[in-house]
Amino acid sequence: MNTTHYLVAGASHAGLEAVHRIRLVDGTSPITLVTRDAHAPYSPTILPYVVSGQSAPERVVLRPADYFLQHNITLISDNELVSIDETGKQVTLKSGDRWQYAKLLLATGADPIIPPIPGLSETPFHVLRTMQHAIDLRDHAGKAKRAVVLGAGLIGMHGAENLRHAGLDVTIVEMCDQVLPGYFDARAAALIEHAFNANGIRMLMGSRVVRVEPLGDGCRITLENGDSLEADLLLVATGVKPQLDYLKGTSVQVDQGILVDRRMRTDAPHIWAAGDVAQAADFYGEEKVMMGILPDAVTQGAVAAMDMTEDHALKPYIGGVPINTYTFFGQQAISVGQSLADASLEELTRVDEENGRYLKILLRENRLQGISSINQEMDAGIMWQLILRKVDLTPVKDAFIARPLETGRALMSSTWR
Known part of the structure; x- marks a missing residue:
């Protein structure tokens, strides 16, 4: 039986931030970090650039091997949790190894959603969630001419752009009437869609795939309206969800993800969760939500680690505020906080379609609730802080x-502490 004090499952942003914070407080207790990835830890945000060849896999490492040696962290790669024994405070890994822990952090991330499209399971396709996925997609792209991307969320849009940069003819198929519906309203989405069209990507919005079938070395995609597409390469980017099979038989409560409190504690003793797998407090209300963004994963990992080490500096998690910076074809879009207005919000919008510029500000009682922009000078981090700190903009509203x-x-320079 292997033993460790802190067992962290997952080596992306939440898990890496957690082990860093643990070591700041506890310099001696054993830490074991388990990752199902065979590659050194990396940021998933870089994967589309590996596909296009703009980034090499060996150049995007977040922590080199000697980091773990220097901090006395046992890194177990190409492995993962398959079960948890709460009573014995033990986990079993895919390899069959068992580890006993004092404290366990679940930061296992999310897996791609594979839609139940007839014929898809019999047709070769790609997803883009891991480094190996990116390498496989890059290698296939080098031999392909036509690509179809299912889904116009961030992964699909990034993937499509980088396949285009790699020289392929690309078509995006999306069930919704607009791109990036979780981040931008219809007017902003139309500007982004226009940029994709202008760069040679065919955009089929409001289209539903009803069948996929192999065709030679590629596939045929049939749409609900009867049209069909042929492709040498198919990328499925229709969303992600946590993979939670290892929780079977535990008392850990699950809804869309693992339910946690404001200290990232689950209902089970000695078990925490953070990052894409966690369903935590919403900044704007009382419900718990899935956030799935990098800055929030870092924050949650830090909060979990501080609670695990009983760090007196811990401040409970205040809730998730979305923040996304999206660069496409040399242009930049930013979405921070709420993106859609309701009756309780004051909305101020400026649109310059000719120059592809857009700005929307959402206020409640003169406090920023959300801001979206395209091709405007903007600092997403500052806007994020204005929302989190509930800064009263009344004196400087105009x-x-x-x-x-x-x-x-100017506001943050005078109030940042």
Whole structure:
């Protein structure tokens, strides 16, 4: 039986931040980090650039091997949890090895959702969630001419752009009427869609796939309207969800993800969760939500680690606020906080379709609730902090509406602590 004090399952942003924070407080207790990936830890956000060849796998490592040696962290790669014994405080790994822990953090991330499209399971296709997925997709792209991407979320849009950069003819098929529906309203989405069209990507919005079938070395995709597409390469990017089979038989409560409190504790003793697998407090309300963004994974990993080490500096998690910076074809879109207005919000919008510029500000009682922009000078981190800190913009409201970047910087420089 192997033993460790801290067992962290998952070596992406939440898990890496957790082991870093643990070591800041506890310099001696054994830490074991388990990852199902065979590659050194990396950021999933870089994967599309591996596909296009702009980044090499060996150049995007978040922590080199000597980091784990220097910090006395046991790294177990190409392995994963398959079960948890709460009573014995033990986990079993896919390899069959068993580890006894004092404290366990689940930061196992999410897996691609494979839609139940007839014929898909019999047709070769790609997903993009791991480094190996990116390498396989890159290698296939080098031999392909036509690609179809199912899904116009961030993964699908990034994947499509980088397949285009790799020289392929690309078509995106999306059931919704717009791209990136979770981040931008229809007017902003139309500007992004226009940029993709202008760069040679065919956009089929509001289209549903009813069948996929092998065709030679590629496939045929049939749409609900009867049209069909042929492709040498198929990328499925229709969302992600946590893989939670290892929780079977435990008392860990699950909804869309693992339910946690504001200290990232689950209902089970000595078990925490953070990152894409965790369903945690919403900044805007009382419900618990899945956030799935990098900055929030880091924050949750830090909170979990501080609670696990009983760090007196711990401040409970205040809730998730979405933040996304999206670069496409040399342009930049930013979405922070709420993206859709309701009756309780004051909405101020400026659109310059000719120059592809867009700005939307959402306020409640003169406090920023959300801001979206395309091709505007913007600092997403500052906007994020203005929302998190509930800064009263009343004295500078007109200036903020006119010049959000400069006004936001001035506010934060005087209040940042």
